Structures are given as structure tokens and as C-alpha cells.
Amino acid sequence: MDAHDDSPAMTLLRLLAEGAPASELEAISHPSADSDDPGEAGEAGEAGEARELALRVRAAFDSRRRREAELTGLVETARDLAALRDPSGILEAIVRRARTLLGTDVAYLTLFDPEAGDTYMRATDGSVSAEFQVVRLSLGDGLGGLVASTRKPYWSADYLHDHRFQHTGTIDSAVGDEGLVSICGTPLVVEDDFVGVLFAANRSPRPFSPDQVALLGSLAALAAVSIVQTRSAEEVRRHTAGVERAAAAHDRFAELVLAGGGVDDITKALGDLLGGWVVLLNSEGEILSSHGPAPLPDDGSGTALTRSSAVRATEASGRLAHDARTDQWAIAVKAPQTPLGILVLGAVGVLDDADRRTVERASVVSALVLLFERTAAEAEQRVRTDLVADLVSGRGDPTSLATRARAQGIDPAAAHAVLVAHADTDTPRRTLLLAAHAAAGHGSVVGEHDGHVVALLPSDDPHQAATELARRLSRLATVTVGGAGPTTLTDGVPAVWREAVRTVSALVSLGLGGTGASADHLGFAGLVVGSAPDVDGYVRQHLGPLLDYDTRRGSELVKTLQAYFDAGGSPRHAATDLHVHVNTVSQRLERISALLGPHWQRPDEALELQLALRLKRLSAGASPTT
Structure with a gap:
């Protein structure tokens, strides 16, 4: 190999081809630029330039390799998120991948709570503080709150001393407890739907490069889409399950009805x-x-x-x-x-x-x-109404009526009270009819006749039966019940029914609406409404003890009582009319009290006594004016 092959430039090229790190490139020696030899000085300049170019190429390679790794990480993240169906698993995968790709100490994610109007900690990776893992951030508070309110990324190399953010005691305490210093946050947004904030943080003052911020933003975009899609899929699943559940419920209700x-x-x-x-x-x-x-x-x-x-x-x-x-x-x-x-x-x-x-x-x-x-109830009621109408009107063959009564569970030979119910004008007769049927009880029959609701109850006490039926119907409306009888269903029902109709009319006329009574218990009013008034019985009921005493002793207690009432309750005036001493009248009144009881002068009892005296005089043929 010649000398040219050993030049710094060739060495640098060889190192670049081998993938040597930048530290090895910087260590390549070269001739001094201060040499007096112009040739050596020129070589030194060329070598320095070659080294700078090599370092730039190395940096470009490193950046591209890092970018490729980041893209690969994003692709893998997208693939992993697409494979997940559990929302909690997606969030944990996001923060774990963010921490790995950015190489930070901690990564965490907050979600938006539309009801509370803030964000809350949902997933963390690398966190050790329990306080930090449950913190909530109001919109505008802290770095995360600012990201949430502006929907823009922010980062800080020294968060606790960064006055660009609205610090709160709760947030700063949680950040301090976790030991975080540098923090970067970027919003999770899908179109106009704000989902939350993705964070990467370190426990040392490290700045975040634009590439790191962009990478975190790409992860946030993937995370937002995955979260929204997962939520949509979950909503669809819940909706589908709900439709199936509702359909199953409908089928169950239908089966019940059909069965x-x-x-x-x-x-x-x-x-x-x-x-x-x-x-x-x-x-x-x-x-x-x-x-x-x-x-x-x-x-x-x-x-x-x-x-x-x-x-x-x-x-x-x-x-x-x-x-x-x-x-x-x-x-x-x-x-x-x-x-x-x-x-x-x-x-x-x-x-x-x-x-x-x-x-x-x-x-x-x-x-x-x-x-x-x-x-079904109305059909049954029509049968009952026809029976009642035939009974109270006297229509039909007695044997046939008895057979129809037995078909309704009624003993035609038993004693029955005949009751007539009258309600206020706001209560429909049909409603009163159904209510009376429900209240009358077993063994009774309820129907309509001539515009009246009629009930035939097994009872030998019409007054008690009328009172009880009126009480039971009082929850429905103001219902008045008149009673008469007793009678059997095969003998005398029409006459007893007419008496019951007159009784209920008398109760309403007397201002006794909402009560129940029979003609016998109306006192003198029973004489007016009864179908066959028992005048002698009424007189005996009220004056019998005095009449018997006068018969046995030859006294004049009845005459004295009449004179006392005629005198307006004055013993002196009564004595004058009777031509006796006033003491004699007083003694006779004491005897009357002993025979009739101490309360005979009360208004109600006194009225009954005066009517009995008047009826006695009338029945004896005396003039009503005497």
C-alpha cells in the first residue's frame, strides 16, 4: 500500500464503511496545520475538512438509523395496538412503548373526564410514587393542564422552576414525590375529540429535542386513534349485547303471555x-x-x-x-x-x-x-250483572235463578243483605262496579240494575255489611251504601232492593255520604224510606218502658213527657198544663230518667222520643195539631 492509501481521508472512509462511532473518527491524527512546510500544512487542512465531513456523515447515519428505529417502533406500536382489545392493555402498551422509544425514566398517560372537566392519571410506566399515580390535573393547571387546555405539546427541562406553567400544591407535590425534573407532554386528539395527554419525563434536567417531541406526538396520535377505536368497538359490542339482551327479554315476556x-x-x-x-x-x-x-x-x-x-x-x-x-x-x-x-x-x-x-x-x-x-273480568261481570238484574226485578224462573246463582258460587237459600252503592259523580260506574266486586268478597254477586250498583252479600246484618262495604270502597272515592234485608235470593229480593235504594237516597239527602247503613239503623229516617214501616215497633222501642209503667201503676208518665216537650222543656209550665204541682212533675221526670236512662234529653234521643209520641197520637186517631 502506498503513502496515499494511508491518508487520513482514506482512513476516515474506511472507518465510516465499518460503522465506527464518532469517537473513533475524532481520534484520527492528522498533520499539524502549524507546520512550516506548506505541503504538510495543506495536508492538515484537507485532513481536518475530511474529518468534519466524516463526522457529519456519521451524524446523518446515526440520525437516519435512529429515525428508522423510531419508525420501526411506531410500526410495531401500531401493530401491537391493533392486536389489543382491552382498553387498559392499550394504555399500558402506549406508556411502555413511549418510555422505551424516548429512553426516559418515566412515561404516563392521563385521560379526559368530560363530566369533571379535568384529566386523571390512567396509566404509568416507571413510576414509583403512589401519590403521583392518582393525581388529577384541572385544565390549565401544570404542564399537563396547559397541554389539555391548548391541545398543543409543551416540554420543560426543569419543571418545578419553570414559571410558564400554573403551579398548584397538589401537582407539584406529586411531581416532587416522583422525583421528576424534565417533562414533555403532548395531546391525544382525534379530529375534534380530545382524549387525554401522553407524557415522557426524566428525573434529571434533560432537554427534549424536537425529534423527541415529534416522536412523542406520533405515539400520541396512534394512542388517540387506538383509544377512540377501542371505545367505539366497545360501544358497538355493548350496544349489540344490549340489543340481544333486550330481544331475549322480549322473547321471555312473550313466552310468559303465550303460556x-x-x-x-x-x-x-x-x-x-x-x-x-x-x-x-x-x-x-x-x-x-x-x-x-x-x-x-x-x-x-x-x-x-x-x-x-x-x-x-x-x-x-x-x-x-x-x-x-x-x-x-x-x-x-x-x-x-x-x-x-x-x-x-x-x-x-x-x-x-x-x-x-x-x-x-x-x-x-x-x-x-x-x-x-x-x-275477561268484563265478560264475567256481564254474567253477574244479568243475574243481579233478574233477581232484583223478579224476572225468570226461581229454579233457573237458583241454578245460575250456584254457578257463581252463591248459596241461594242463605240469608243475604241487599246493598246499593252510590259514588260521587267523578267516579265512573264501571270503576265502582269492578271495585265493589273486588271488595264484596267470596260468595257475593255484584251487578247493575236501573242505574244502580247492587251487591248481594251473604249476611244477616245489612247494617254491618253496608258499613263494611262503604269502608272498603272509601279508598276509591266517596261511596255511600244503603242496605236492606236479610232475605234469600229466591224470596222477596225485589222489595228488599227497593228498600235499599231508598236507604242510600236517604243517606245522601241527610248529608251522610261516604257511610253505610240500613233502614233499621236510620232511626226515624228508616220509617220514611222503609218499604213497610213498623210504626208500633218504633213506638215500643222508644216509649215501651213508660207505657208498661203507666199500665202497671196507672200513672201518667207518657202524658207528663208529652207535656214537658210541649212546654219547651219547662217543668213549671208543664205542671200548669197538667194542673199538678211542679214537684209532682219533677218527681215524674226523675222516674222517666230511671226508666229511659240519663241521656233521654240529649237532642238526638229527645227527637226520637218526640217522634214516637207524635206517631202514638196519630195512630190513636188524634189530630196532628193537638
Whole structure:
């Protein structure tokens, strides 16, 4: 090899070809430029220039190799992210690859919380501080908050002493606890969708080169797309699963209906599907069915549920409503223009779209079942109404009526009270009819005749039966019940029914609406409304002890009582009319108190006594004016 082959330039070329590092290139000796020999000085200059060119070529090679490694890393990152389906796994892969490619001590990622309006720590790699791993950054606070609010990358070689950022005690404490000094952050953005911030950080004051910032930005772009795509895929999966779940629920409800199931089966199925309690109320707020530990009062009524804001909201809108205070859901159960009830749910947590569709399907199916039950009940009621109408009108053969009564589970030979129910004008007669049938109980028959709701109950006490039926119907409306009887269904029902009609009319006229009574318990009013008033019995009921005493002793207690009332309750004036001493009248009044009881002068009892005295005089043929 000649001398030219040993020149510095050739040596540098050889080293470059072999991939020698820059340190070896810098170590190549060359002639001194200070030599007096012009030839040596020229060679030295050429050698220096060659070395600089070699170092530049080496730097270009290193940069290209580094860029190739970064591109390779990005490709591998993209491939890895595409293969992942777990959102948490994607986030961990992102921060791990960021830390590796940038060669930093720590890498971490925060996600945007649209409800709170800030970002929160979601994934870290290389972190050792528990405080740092749970920190939240408000928009605008700290380096990460500034990146989030501006959606632009920022870096700092000495973060804690960098006054470009809005420092907070919480953030600085977490950064200090982690020991971070230099930090670089870049936003995760897909179109206009801000996802979060990707960070790389060191525990020493190292600046970040533009290439590093650009690399972190490329990783952030990949990460943002992967996160958004994964979220979209998860939403699609959840939506598909929800549709399948709702369809399965619909199939289950349909199977229940086809199998003849009722509202109890529907509420149970809905409760099992959603994992909570379910109550079905009717249009009057009464419980038709329930499943699970619903918060009901001890009496088992649905009053507490009807006060829920969700119930009030669905009554107004007909749509599914939620009461956040009680965490209850409610939806109206209705046919076109006809409210049938309300489904109320609780302890089910948050309902997604599929769960809401399930509740809506349950509402529709419940409406269908209630309509079926109502249709069947109305058909049965028509049979009962025909029977009642024939009984109270006296139509039909007694043997045939008895057979029809037995078909309804009624003993025609047993004693029955005949009751007539009257409701306020706001209550439809059909509603009163169905309610009376439900309240009358086993062995009874309820129907309509001549515009009246009529109930025939097995009872030998019409007053008690009328009072109890009025009480049971009081939750529906102001219902007045008149009773008469007892009688058997094959003997005397028409006359007893007419007496019951007059009794209920008297109760309403007397201002006793909302109560129940029989003609016998109305006192003198019973004489007015009764079909066959027992005047003698009424007189004996009130004046019998005095009449018997006068008969045995030949006294004049009845006459004295009449004179006392005629004198306006004055013993002195009564004595004058009777032509006896006032002490005699006082003694007779004491005897009357002993026979009738100490309360005979109370207004109600005194009125009954005066009417009995007037009827006695009338029945004896005396003039009403005497």
C-alpha cells in the first residue's frame, strides 16, 4: 500500500464503511496545520475538512438509523395496538412503548373526564410514587393542564422552576414525590375529540429535542386513534349485547303471555333480568303485583311509591322516568288513552339503553295482560250483572235463578243483605262496579240494575255489611251504601232492593255520604224510606218502658213527657198544663230518667222520643195539631 492509501481521508472512509462511532473518527491524527512546510500544512487542512465531513456523515447515519428505529417502533406500536382489545392493555402498551422509544425514566398517560372537566392519571410506566399515580390535573393547571387546555405539546427541562406553567400544591407535590425534573407532554386528539395527554419525563434536567417531541406526538396520535377505536368497538359490542339482551327479554315476556302468565310472572321476570325489586300499581295506586324487597309500608299499600317524583313524571309524560333521590324508575302502563297502571323499579342501578328497552317492553306486555284480564273480568261481570238484574226485578224462573246463582258460587237459600252503592259523580260506574266486586268478597254477586250498583252479600246484618262495604270502597272515592234485608235470593229480593235504594237516597239527602247503613239503623229516617214501616215497633222501642209503667201503676208518665216537650222543656209550665204541682212533675221526670236512662234529653234521643209520641197520637186517631 502506498503513502496515499494511508491518508487520513482514506482512513476516515474506511472507518465510516465499518460503522465506527464518532469517537473513533475524532481520534484520527492528522498533520499539524502549524507546520512550516506548506505541503504538510495543506495536508492538515484537507485532513481536518475530511474529518468534519466524516463526522457529519456519521451524524446523518446515526440520525437516519435512529429515525428508522423510531419508525420501526411506531410500526410495531401500531401493530401491537391493533392486536389489543382491552382498553387498559392499550394504555399500558402506549406508556411502555413511549418510555422505551424516548429512553426516559418515566412515561404516563392521563385521560379526559368530560363530566369533571379535568384529566386523571390512567396509566404509568416507571413510576414509583403512589401519590403521583392518582393525581388529577384541572385544565390549565401544570404542564399537563396547559397541554389539555391548548391541545398543543409543551416540554420543560426543569419543571418545578419553570414559571410558564400554573403551579398548584397538589401537582407539584406529586411531581416532587416522583422525583421528576424534565417533562414533555403532548395531546391525544382525534379530529375534534380530545382524549387525554401522553407524557415522557426524566428525573434529571434533560432537554427534549424536537425529534423527541415529534416522536412523542406520533405515539400520541396512534394512542388517540387506538383509544377512540377501542371505545367505539366497545360501544358497538355493548350496544349489540344490549340489543340481544333486550330481544331475549322480549322473547321471555312473550313466552310468559303465550303460556297464560299474569302480571306476577312479568314483575318477577323483570326483577330477575335487572336484579332489583319491581312493583306494579293499578291506576288507583293499589299494588297489583310485586317482586323483591320493595320499600312498602306495613299495610302493603303503594301509597309511598305514588309519591315518587318518577311516578308523577311518568303519569304526566307516559315515558320512563327516574327519581335520583330515591334511585327509583317508573313507567306508565297504558292502552291508547287508557291508563292501566305504573311499573316502579328500584335497586337496579344505572339503566343502559338495552335495560330501558327491557323496561319499556315489560310495560307494553303488562298493558296487554291487564287488558286481557279486564276483558275477561268484563265478560264475567256481564254474567253477574244479568243475574243481579233478574233477581232484583223478579224476572225468570226461581229454579233457573237458583241454578245460575250456584254457578257463581252463591248459596241461594242463605240469608243475604241487599246493598246499593252510590259514588260521587267523578267516579265512573264501571270503576265502582269492578271495585265493589273486588271488595264484596267470596260468595257475593255484584251487578247493575236501573242505574244502580247492587251487591248481594251473604249476611244477616245489612247494617254491618253496608258499613263494611262503604269502608272498603272509601279508598276509591266517596261511596255511600244503603242496605236492606236479610232475605234469600229466591224470596222477596225485589222489595228488599227497593228498600235499599231508598236507604242510600236517604243517606245522601241527610248529608251522610261516604257511610253505610240500613233502614233499621236510620232511626226515624228508616220509617220514611222503609218499604213497610213498623210504626208500633218504633213506638215500643222508644216509649215501651213508660207505657208498661203507666199500665202497671196507672200513672201518667207518657202524658207528663208529652207535656214537658210541649212546654219547651219547662217543668213549671208543664205542671200548669197538667194542673199538678211542679214537684209532682219533677218527681215524674226523675222516674222517666230511671226508666229511659240519663241521656233521654240529649237532642238526638229527645227527637226520637218526640217522634214516637207524635206517631202514638196519630195512630190513636188524634189530630196532628193537638
